[in-house]
Amino acid sequence: MTDAISKYTxxxxxxNSPADRANTKPGQVGAxxxxxxxxxxxxxxxxxxxxxxxxNDFDNKKVEQIKQxxxxxKYPLDSKVIAENFVALESMIE
Numbered sequence: 001m002t003d004a005i006s007k008y009t010x011x012x013x014x015x016n017s018p019a020d021r022a023n024t025k026p027g028q029v030g031a032x033x034x035x036x037x038x039x040x041x042x043x044x045x046x047x048x049x050x051x052x053x054x055x056n057d058f059d060n061k062k063v064e065q066i067k068q069x070x071x072x073x074k075y076p077l078d079s080k081v082i083a084e085n086f087v088a089l090e091s092m093i094e
Contacts, residue, residue, distance in 0.1 A: 045053070069075040 066075060
């Protein structure tokens with residue numbers, strides 16, 4: 001298992017601190033070594049979110065036309081607008 005923060009690796013289940021080692025029973029490796037079944041997460045959408053997902057708020061015909069223009073290389077691109085949008089995105093990051 002590779003640590004996401006550094007290039008150093010450690011094997012899965014390696015205990016990180018003396019406190020972790022002190023709280024572990026012999027034969028048990030890490031916190032996930034218990035014999036219990038994994039829990040299941042459940043997502044419940046609000047009524048507004050469910051409604052938004054079920055609604056078709058776009059023109060499917062127009063989407064298909066744009067897809068065709070892009071695939072044929074005929075979709076007009078405005079480099080000034082693209083650059084302005086990149087600047088706006090970068091300002092949000094900083």
